[in-house]
Amino acid sequence: MAKTTGAQVIADMFKGYGVTHVFMVPAVLRRTFAELEFRTDIARIHTHGEKSAAYMADGYARASGKPGICMAQVVGALNLAAGLRDAWLAQSPVIAMTGGRDPRTKFRKLYQEVDDVPAFEPVTKWNATVDAPERIPDMVRQAFRAAVTGAPGPVHLQFRGNEGQIDAEEAEMEAEIDERCARVPPFRPEPEPEQVDRVLALLREAARPIFVVGGGVRNSRAQAELRALAEQLQIPVATSLNAKDAIPANHPLSVGVVGSYSRESANLTVKRADLVCFVGTEAGGMTTHIWQVPAPGIAAIQIDINPETIGRNYPLQASLCADARAALTRLMERAGTQPPVNRRAWLDEVAGLKHRWYDKYLPALTSDAIPIRPERICHELSLHTPDDAMVVVDTGHAGMWMGGMFDLRSASQSYIRSAGHLGWAFPAGLGAKCAQPERPVIVFTGDAGFWYHIAELETAVRWKINTVVVVNNNGGGNQSKRGFDRVYGGQQTEKGRELWTYTQVDFAEIARSIGAVGIRVTQPAQFAGALEQALAAGRPAVIDVVTDIEVLAPPPVA
Incomplete structure (x- = not known):
């Protein structure tokens, strides 16, 4: 294996993972930015603030499903960490790279010396340091893997040197790329078949069921499967703000955004349901308006890729721990073998709530x-x-x-x-x-x-x-x-x-x-x-x- 610089490896790995833009406040990983010009066509977006760089990387990640990359030198690292809070709350795959302290000068009051690693701990899935050049390939590869697997989220790599000068050092190494981890989701865990049957039976038996869907549906690119299953079972759909685009407002089964930043008719519909099926949402305080919509004690089902989320906020009658699209697809397949469901009375009630909302707000609109x-x-x-x-x-x-x-x-x-x-x-x-x-x-x-x-x-x-x-x-x-x-x-x-x-x-x-x-x-x-x-x-x-x-x-x- 030939010797190469860390900067060349990072540039080649970014290219291999399909990165098109990097958002940063200089100066950080300077040699890497030169190699990005020489070896790739990746745009290097110099922003006016580290927090903006993090937000741009977050918007990039949510729009593309690919990890967004943001960077800052050691003195700006805390601002970058502050900018990761939104990505953390929204489960957005952002990779933050910063400069960090050099072991040879620690504790000697080097200019701008602060230990920033602890600041990233509350807002990242994985928070690590790169202290030797030969570790760059496996650490960058793991950053991409951690950002996109399971429930996605931000990660942080701190590179040795206040500007990450370790990227200029050489070692025997080469780019390591796992193409599956270039975007969300790299893996689609399947639900247990017997639990699919249990969930489907509950959905069919309910008189007034409703789907409450969140950003996991968006991350999984499961919007079409959600709409198809809702149509198959004739179940209305309310969304969190993160999943507002999971179903168009003009779809007959769409009731709008539920929770705190919501549409009145959506909250009223969820309150009148006798079974709530949460799909790809943590059922957190915003989506449920501090666990009032639906009320505690409602019959509930939850479908989520993260086992720690399932049942956290509502007791469940059934659950599926799986990728949203995989779970919805299996439910559709099983539902297709069974007779249609008649929910005319429930759908008429929901339509009435929606029409009353429009009539109420039309003068203001x-x-x-x-x-x-x-x-x-x-x-x-x-x-x-x-x-x-x-x-x-x-x-x-x-x-x-x-x-x-x-x-x-x-x-x-x-x-x-x-x-x-x-x-x-x-x-x-x-x-x-x-x-x-x-x-x-x-x-x-x-x-x-x-x-x-x-x-x-x-x-x-x-x-x-x-x-x-x-x-x-x-x-x-x-x-x-x-x-x-x-x-x-x-x-x-x-x-x-x-x-x-x-x-x-x-x-x-x-x-x-x-x-x-x-x-x-x-x-x-x-x-x-x-x-x-x-x-x-x-x-x-x-x-x-x-x-x-x-x-x-x-x-x-x-």
């Missing part, structure tokens, strides 16, 4: 009020988002508005959302566009979220990452309004209002000054044309929509 109501933006996006588009959504009010008010109309549309970190959506949208450059990518955020990483507009312009950012610009973070009014005695005060309002800024003007397209929308009828213009611009675009700060997202119904 179609409102011509000025300042613009956020519901109207969501409705316009429902009508005018291209059929092949990917929609990337922030948390907070952005997540509430879009989770409940925005409808995906096509099975070819995709939806990715923040798992809890405000400001995530814009850089994540840039990463998603890098992963799927041929698809339109529309980011929905508020001014509170956009301010976090607005510097990455320059990154988008520099690298020609042509996303469209829709900013719900009301001059504040009004999700906090209710909470601050409450602590001020139940009424709004001038001093209390200072805690959640900002200076009103024209983001379209900022976008134009950086070289992006900037469009300001002040009337509802202008939005459709603005979106069309932004999508056709061939440049990064920001649509600044001036909205009513007094309009709050409706609280979840439990």
Whole structure:
């Protein structure tokens, strides 16, 4: 075996695993970045912050199913760790690489010396150091394997040297690539046949069953199998925010997003069910609105690839520990040998709940009020988002508005959302566009979220990452309004209002000054044309929509 540098091995392994972009703040693994130019066509995206780099890698991973790569030198490693929290919560396969301490200079107060490894422990599946060049091939290979197997998630490799200078050292080694671990899922564990029969019997016997599906369905690429089984058994489908694109809103069995950032009719439907089948979801606090939807004690089934998840939050009558697509396929095969199920009464009840929701919110969805109501933006996006588009959504009010008010109309549309970190959506949208450059990518955020990483507009312009950012610009973070009014005695005060309002800024003007397209929308009828213009611009675009700060997202119904 010939001697080669660690940088050459890393470049060859990235190429072998199908990596197309790396997101980083220099300086880290400098020799590797030179080899990426010499040996590959991988884009090296230099961002303005380590947290943004992590978010871009996360968006890339969720859009492609392949691990997203982010990097930082030792002094920026803690920022990178902070950025991995959303990937950890969303079970997204991100590989973080950082520089680290050299054993020869530890404990001597070297410039920027901090032990960063413990900071990555809470937000990674695997957290390791690379201290010898000959270990680079097996450690990088294991990073890819850990990121994509089972329930996917972030991993961290710390390379010796504050900038990871170990990559310049030579050893007898070669690239080691396991092509199965180039994307999620590399393996599809099968369910036990007798348990498949048990689950199917329970689903058939129930009078008012419902599927509650999560991001595991998305990771498994099991959307088509889910819809087919739901149609076969005539069972309505509610989704978590992570699985909003598992079934289009116009499908007769779709009831919408359930939980805290939800649609009222979805929560009411799940509450009326007599059997809930969780598929690819941990049944955590957001999806169940802190375990109120469904209520504790409901008859439940759970299908998940992670055995630690099964039965954690609800006692179960049956379960399948398997890949979501494998489990749904086996259920379909068995269901196909049995007589059809008649659920006309239950489906009519569900349809009634959905129609009542639309009737209740139609005035807001179609409102011509000025300042613009956020519901109207969501409705316009429902009508005018291209059929092949990917929609990337922030948390907070952005997540509430879009989770409940925005409808995906096509099975070819995709939806990715923040798992809890405000400001995530814009850089994540840039990463998603890098992963799927041929698809339109529309980011929905508020001014509170956009301010976090607005510097990455320059990154988008520099690298020609042509996303469209829709900013719900009301001059504040009004999700906090209710909470601050409450602590001020139940009424709004001038001093209390200072805690959640900002200076009103024209983001379209900022976008134009950086070289992006900037469009300001002040009337509802202008939005459709603005979106069309932004999508056709061939440049990064920001649509600044001036909205009513007094309009709050409706609280979840439990």
